[in-house]
Amino acid sequence: MATGRTHRPATRSRGIPEATVARLPLYLRALTALSERSVPTVSSEELATAAGVNSAKLRKDFSYLGSYGTRGVGYDVEYLVYQISRELGLTQDWPVVIVGIGNLGAALANYGGFASRGFRVAALIDADPAMAGKPVAGLPVRHTDELEAIISDNGVSIGVIATPAGAAQQVCDRLVAAGVTSILNFAPTVLSVPEGVDVRKVDLSIELQILAFHEQRKAGEDSPSPAAPAAAARSGAGVRSSASRKGPDGDVPAVMPA
Amino acid sequence: MATGRTHRPATRSRGIPEATVARLPLYLRALTALSERSVPTVSSEELATAAGVNSAKLRKDFSYLGSYGTRGVGYDVEYLVYQISRELGLTQDWPVVIVGIGNLGAALANYGGFASRGFRVAALIDADPAMAGKPVAGLPVRHTDELEAIISDNGVSIGVIATPAGAAQQVCDRLVAAGVTSILNFAPTVLSVPEGVDVRKVDLSIELQILAFHEQRKAGEDSPSPAAPAAAARSGAGVRSSASRKGPDGDVPAVMPA
DNA sequence: GTATGTGAATAACTTCACAGCC
DNA sequence: GGCTGTGAAGTTATTCACATAC
Numbered sequence: 001m002a003t004g005r006t007h008r009p010a011t012r013s014r015g016i017p018e019a020t021v022a023r024l025p026l027y028l029r030a031l032t033a034l035s036e037r038s039v040p041t042v043s044s045e046e047l048a049t050a051a052g053v054n055s056a057k058l059r060k061d062f063s064y065l066g067s068y069g070t071r072g073v074g075y076d077v078e079y080l081v082y083q084i085s086r087e088l089g090l091t092q093d094w095p096v097v098i099v100g101i102g103n104l105g106a107a108l109a110n111y112g113g114f115a116s117r118g119f120r121v122a123a124l125i126d127a128d129p130a131m132a133g134k135p136v137a138g139l140p141v142r143h144t145d146e147l148e149a150i151i152s153d154n155g156v157s158i159g160v161i162a163t164p165a166g167a168a169q170q171v172c173d174r175l176v177a178a179g180v181t182s183i184l185n186f187a188p189t190v191l192s193v194p195e196g197v198d199v200r201k202v203d204l205s206i207e208l209q210i211l212a213f214h215e216q217r218k219a220g221e222d223s224p225s226p227a228a229p230a231a232a233a234r235s236g237a238g239v240r241s242s243a244s245r246k247g248p249d250g251d252v253p254a255v256m257p258a
Numbered sequence: 259m260a261t262g263r264t265h266r267p268a269t270r271s272r273g274i275p276e277a278t279v280a281r282l283p284l285y286l287r288a289l290t291a292l293s294e295r296s297v298p299t300v301s302s303e304e305l306a307t308a309a310g311v312n313s314a315k316l317r318k319d320f321s322y323l324g325s326y327g328t329r330g331v332g333y334d335v336e337y338l339v340y341q342i343s344r345e346l347g348l349t350q351d352w353p354v355v356i357v358g359i360g361n362l363g364a365a366l367a368n369y370g371g372f373a374s375r376g377f378r379v380a381a382l383i384d385a386d387p388a389m390a391g392k393p394v395a396g397l398p399v400r401h402t403d404e405l406e407a408i409i410s411d412n413g414v415s416i417g418v419i420a421t422p423a424g425a426a427q428q429v430c431d432r433l434v435a436a437g438v439t440s441i442l443n444f445a446p447t448v449l450s451v452p453e454g455v456d457v458r459k460v461d462l463s464i465e466l467q468i469l470a471f472h473e474q475r476k477a478g479e480d481s482p483s484p485a486a487p488a489a490a491a492r493s494g495a496g497v498r499s500s501a502s503r504k505g506p507d508g509d510v511p512a513v514m515p516a
Numbered sequence: 517g518t519a520t521g522t523g524a525a526t527a528a529c530t531t532c533a534c535a536g537c538c
Numbered sequence: 539g540g541c542t543g544t545g546a547a548g549t550t551a552t553t554c555a556c557a558t559a560c
Binding site: 021022024025026028029030050051052087088089090092094096102103104106107108110111113114117118119157158181182183184188190192196198200202203204205206207208209210211212213214215216218 | 361371372
């Protein structure tokens with residue numbers, strides 16, 4: 001989801017819609033799987049199913065890249081893999097640093113899919129001196145003091161922040177000052193960055209909250225059908241002070257927030 | 259980010275736009291921070307800045323919830339916290355199971371923000387018998403055999419999948435069969451679920467690829483005419499009937515994909 | 517016959533700008 | 539005077555449906 005695009009007022013000329021860009025990795029993954037099974041061609045319908053979108057959307061997306069299919073036949077798998085990879089910039093190597101080697105940072109470092117496609121972990125960085133030198137996922141953890149040197153020595157332009165929330169902005173500032181222009185933020189904070197720097201965030205708690213929203217609606221469903229397994233009615237406590245407030249007051253079983 | 263909404267054709271009546279729902283957790287976080295600093299009221303401008311959006315959007319978002327502000331003054335922090343929490347369904351307790359206690363699963367289990375707001379880790383589940391009983395984040399890991407019992411005993415409706423890609427669909431099927439109707443998927447796979455089940459995914463590699471796309475553009479910035487239709491004789495997969503191919507062929511230093 | 521590519525139609529989302537209320 | 543709430547305008551994304559090409 002979700003990101004803080006900061007630059008580019010919506011590229012003119014060869015502009016690929018942001019929504020399309022966000023789906024290209026999905027297509028690429030599905031195509032790679034087909035490629036591994038040596039499937040030579042695929043129709044928009046099949047590929048769309050594999051990627052979890054509908055075929056019209058997929059065809060429209062591909063139309064922004066060019067005319068890479070063959071009418072009456074479909075798409076050449078290998079060729080498409082290449083085109084999408086190129087479009088995404090995966091035909092080059094992207095060194096990445098991960099800052100904050102706690103539980104999450106270590107998990108990210110160990111995540112295979114990382115290296116698999118264009119990305120290479122150039123270094124793991126942590127502020128804890130006790131961590132320095134300790135190997136994680138085969139790489140020695142480096143101390144934060146070295147951050148700037150690591151960035152510039154390796155030509156790193158993408159940084160991953162997996163620190164506690166409190167340290168994130170500071171780390172971000174240093175990364176940016178050192179030359180990083182794309183940041184993937186796992187810390188639950190809004191980062192502020194200068195123009196020209198892209199930030200994307202991944203936030204467990206936000207995702208869960210969105211799910212809870214929909215889950216809540218399912219429970220309070222007007223009743224008739226959807227075979228509700230009705231996972232036990234949870235009860236709450238507390239009371240709401242009513243008062244004037246006009247909002248569309250909902251059902252909701254009461255209970256106070258934090 | 260992105261998700262596979264599966265049900266609800268966009269609720270009529272009290273329908274809050276999906277884009278708005280996705281931002282409520284952001285507002286909530288910013289408000290909670292203000293609340294902790296005992297700030298009594300906040301303007302749309304201030305709150306918007308703290309949440310990383312613009313104020314018009316924020317006001318529009320809030321307008322879907324009701325009229326919770328005071329003209330000329332702003333919003334009452336505590337009151338808004340409560341309203342948003344309620345809207346998101348966080349005024350109730352959501353037991354959650356995490357399946358797949360590898361590096362990532364353990365990181366998730368240890369993630370504090372988890373319990374902090376309405377969510378409670380009911381159980382950690384892993385397929386490895388050797389893991390069974392071992393404590394992670396203070397909870398004993400349970401074996402997959404117990405999955406169904408755990409779900410129903412605890413009234414779990416939200417499941418988190420942190421297994422390898424290969425196991426994800428199978429785990430998903432079992433979760434759904436056992437009564438889970440919301441899934442947060444960290445495995446790099448498209449899950450297929452029946453109508454009525456919500457899936458959201460979190461995918462490191464997709465996020466990085468999106469960043470790489472933009473990063474690539476930054477590098478090739480300004481150049482007047484985007485990409486010279488250079489030869490770029492795509493070697494791969496002979497089959498290609500040369501000619502035709504109109505796509506905006508790019509520069510790119512060659513290199514074949516996987 | 518079959519499946520792509522794409523204009524046109526529709527829907528969702530964002531931003532503007534200002535009336536309304538404090 | 540200041541700030542919210544919201545119609546209206548503008549923008550982006552999705553879906554339709556069919557001409558076009560194999």
